[in-house]
Amino acid sequence: MTDAALTRTDAPVRTRPRRVWTGALIGAALAVLAGASLFIGVSDVTPASLLAGDTDAAFLLVASRVPRTVAVVLAGASLAIAGLIMQMMVRNKFVEPSTTGVTEFATLGMLVAMVLWPGMTVVGKMGVATVFGLVGTWVFLRVIRAVPVRQLVLVPLVGIMLGGIVGAVTAFFAYRLDLLQSLGQWSQGSFASVMQGRYEFLWFAAAMAVVAWVAADRFSVIGLGEEFATNLGLNYRRVMAIGTCVIAVITASVLVTAGIIPFLGLVVPNIVSLLVGDNVRRSIPWVAGLGAVFVLACDIIARTVRFPYEIPLSVVVGVIGAGLFLWLLLRKGSRAH
Amino acid sequence: MIALDHVTKRYGTTAALDDVSLTLGDVGVTALLGPNGAGKSTLFSVVGRLIQADAGTVTIDGRDVAETPSSDLARTLAVLRQDNHIAARLTVHDLVEFGRFPHSKGRLTVEDREHIERALDYLDLGPLRDRFLDELSGGQRQRAFVAMILAQDTRYVLLDEPLNNLDLRHMTEIMRLIRRLADELGKTVIVVLHDINFAARYADRIVALRDGRVVADHDVSGFMRPEVLADIYDSPVEVHQIDGKPVALYYE
Numbered sequence: 225m226t227d228a229a230l231t232r233t234d235a236p237v238r239t240r241p242r243r244v245w246t247g248a249l250i251g252a253a254l255a256v257l258a259g260a261s262l263f264i265g266v267s268d269v270t271p272a273s274l275l276a277g278d279t280d281a282a283f284l285l286v287a288s289r290v291p292r293t294v295a296v297v298l299a300g301a302s303l304a305i306a307g308l309i310m311q312m313m314v315r316n317k318f319v320e321p322s323t324t325g326v327t328e329f330a331t332l333g334m335l336v337a338m339v340l341w342p343g344m345t346v347v348g349k350m351g352v353a354t355v356f357g358l359v360g361t362w363v364f365l366r367v368i369r370a371v372p373v374r375q376l377v378l379v380p381l382v383g384i385m386l387g388g389i390v391g392a393v394t395a396f397f398a399y400r401l402d403l404l405q406s407l408g409q410w411s412q413g414s415f416a417s418v419m420q421g422r423y424e425f426l427w428f429a430a431a432m433a434v435v436a437w438v439a440a441d442r443f444s445v446i447g448l449g450e451e452f453a454t455n456l457g458l459n460y461r462r463v464m465a466i467g468t469c470v471i472a473v474i475t476a477s478v479l480v481t482a483g484i485i486p487f488l489g490l491v492v493p494n495i496v497s498l499l500v501g502d503n504v505r506r507s508i509p510w511v512a513g514l515g516a517v518f519v520l521a522c523d524i525i526a527r528t529v530r531f532p533y534e535i536p537l538s539v540v541v542g543v544i545g546a547g548l549f550l551w552l553l554l555r556k557g558s559r560a561h
Numbered sequence: 562m563i564a565l566d567h568v569t570k571r572y573g574t575t576a577a578l579d580d581v582s583l584t585l586g587d588v589g590v591t592a593l594l595g596p597n598g599a600g601k602s603t604l605f606s607v608v609g610r611l612i613q614a615d616a617g618t619v620t621i622d623g624r625d626v627a628e629t630p631s632s633d634l635a636r637t638l639a640v641l642r643q644d645n646h647i648a649a650r651l652t653v654h655d656l657v658e659f660g661r662f663p664h665s666k667g668r669l670t671v672e673d674r675e676h677i678e679r680a681l682d683y684l685d686l687g688p689l690r691d692r693f694l695d696e697l698s699g700g701q702r703q704r705a706f707v708a709m710i711l712a713q714d715t716r717y718v719l720l721d722e723p724l725n726n727l728d729l730r731h732m733t734e735i736m737r738l739i740r741r742l743a744d745e746l747g748k749t750v751i752v753v754l755h756d757i758n759f760a761a762r763y764a765d766r767i768v769a770l771r772d773g774r775v776v777a778d779h780d781v782s783g784f785m786r787p788e789v790l791a792d793i794y795d796s797p798v799e800v801h802q803i804d805g806k807p808v809a810l811y812y813e
Contacts, residue, residue: 315648376648441667445659447649451611451642456713457635457663501693502649505667 246499250513254297257520261293264524266532288419295423296415296523297516299478299485302429304515305436305508306474307489308496310361312447312504313467314368316379317497320489321357321475324383327484328390329360330476331411335394338403350425350480357472360390365464413483413538415523422481429477432470433512439466440505447502484538485519487545492518494552518544562586563608563638563717563751568617570603570773577603578614579773585751586717589743592764593753596794599770601753602643605721609640621717635663639715641706643722643753647694653705654690657681660712680712684738700731707738711746718742720752724759732756736763757798757809761785769793785809 262285263269269289273281307320314324321327333356337349344352364383371378398404436443442463445453453460478485496510522540529535563585570578577600585591593601606612608619610626619626621638639660647656657680661673669677681687684704694702703723710718720739724732740763742748754760760767760781767784769777777789784790785807790798799810 312649317648441659441662444649444651444655445662448647448659449645451640452645452659454611454631455609455635455640456659457630457632459631497650501655502651503655506655 243500247510247513250510250517253517254513254520257517257524258293258297261296261520261524262289264527265289286420291420291423292415292418292523293520295418295426295481296519298423298426298430299415299482300488300516300519301512302426302433302474302515303478303485303488304492304511304518305433306471308493308504308508308511309436309443309467310471310489311493312443312502313365313464314379315447315449316376317494318376318380318490319383320487320493321471322484322486323380323387323490324361324364325386325390326357326360326364326471326475327479328387328394329363330354330357330472330479331407331484332356332390332394333476334410334479335398335403335407338406339397339401346422346480347425350428350476353476353479354472357475358468361468361471365468411479411483412536413485413541414526414534414536415482416534418481425477426481429474432473435466436470436504437508439463440508443467444502444504447504482537486538486542487549488515488518488541491545491548491552495548562620562622564620565604565608566618566620568604568607568614568619570600570607570612570614576773578607580617581770581773581775582617583768583775583778585768586749588765589748589750590739590764591749591751591766591768592760593751593768593770594755594757594760594793595770595776598772600773601770602721603773604770605640605642605719605753609638609719610634611640611642632663635713635715637715638717638719639710639713640719641710641721641723643725645706650693650695652691652693653686653697653708654681656694656705657686657708657712660709663713676712676714680708683711684708699726700728700734703727703731703735704738707735711742716749718748718750720750722753722755724754724756732759739763757785757790757811761807761809782807 263271267284269281269284274285310319310321310324311317330353333353334349336356337344337352341348364386367386368379368382371382394407395404398407442458445456445458446460446463446467450460453463492515493507493511496507496514500507500510519541522544523537526535526537526540565581565583568578568581569576581604593604595601603612607614608626610631613627621629621634626634654677657677658669660680661669661676665673681690684707686704686708689697689701694705697705707723723735723739727735736759739750739752743750752764761784764781766780767777768775771793776793777784779789785800787798787800790800790809790811794811796811800807801810
């Protein structure tokens, strides 16, 4: 066909070898960073000391370093997937749980749990946060129905405003009830307090990531819009409901374990979109891998930059994530999806 | 056969479809014409179960659209709406692959892959298969959408203004393709058009809607008469025979 010459851009077709190399790079980075994460900390745990039979080091590894590393990987991977799924559902590249009020709703849920059932287990708190996250996602989806899909920037703006309102309500009650500080502790993104017995909720997030993976094609079709999905015989409402659950559970379980990790669900899927496109079945392993690598790297920076002290992960993620996001927006030739 | 039986659909007080009874799908290509707001798109939406009629029933091969599982209908009827805006970065191949969704549910069999290849070949999209949709020209993108519909492998194909935003060459290309879908692949195509002459040249039967009602329903020679056309569009239309084919002149 000669009218290949008529295309607006003459971008070369993305070749597979390049993808393979980038994939291998992400895999290698994941292995290296996860390994490094195991051996960074105040106490000396080194491969040598483990081989020498140092039982203290082995205990520390099992009780703290391994859980922390696993938690970081699960949170990074699943939160990035939550962002991807939400972007497909809303058909907008600028949404993720923290730009749509979902995170704020879940935080409000945490506060409600703290006030009404002070002695509640963490699982219970997570349950309440999940319910609030579900409500938050539903409210957001309802509100943006009134916003034309093509108003790309308006959709996240509405979400941020919604989040602002819910966040203000939460802050008000937390202030009046003298819970501002403990709410701050919960919601400040950090994996410092993660150890055995305090991260396992993240497996719920991992389970939801698997659900998203299994239903990947359905989310791709949903990303084409309601009319396309209906034409292809898809039960639009059911897939939207599944997506809502995936987003709420992932948001809530990461929130109770590690707090708010901003930008992750925005930056990672957008970078992957540039690399391999938006076919969810193809992109979801990339999103998971890159999400894990991103949070691992940020966590390691948070632990080493003021060694032996830690700075909050959310600060590192916020700085790097905002930088990356600006780059995505201003990148030469960006079509500003 | 697609049969509409006393179908009514209102938006507020205006009826987009006003008690329409119509049988479609007896010939290869049926063109749906009519002024803006005549109810053409609404008719497609009702037939394609994208919206629900307020009254009346639509049956496809005897099965009520409202009661047939959507996934079954997706193997009988494919609808392509106008102005398809896809925000996702998908390649041509991805899009055509989704056309197999009603059959594969995401797990592609050998047969599904054959359908995909055939659809890509049929629309000459082979060299563009790994291009992202946002890197294509309007005509190429429209071909990619038609390829997706083709991979869906349905008996009925409904195309809502497929010539929108295309230049002359691509308009002709798409219309020739629609003709081939009917003649070579035996599909029943129903297409909304704006241009009377395109309809007269490529369709077998022309149905005109106005104010939510069917106002004319003829074969081409029956339709291309000044009195019929003037009645539909409320303005004088001349019809001339050029090379033995009727051509409407509505520019005066």
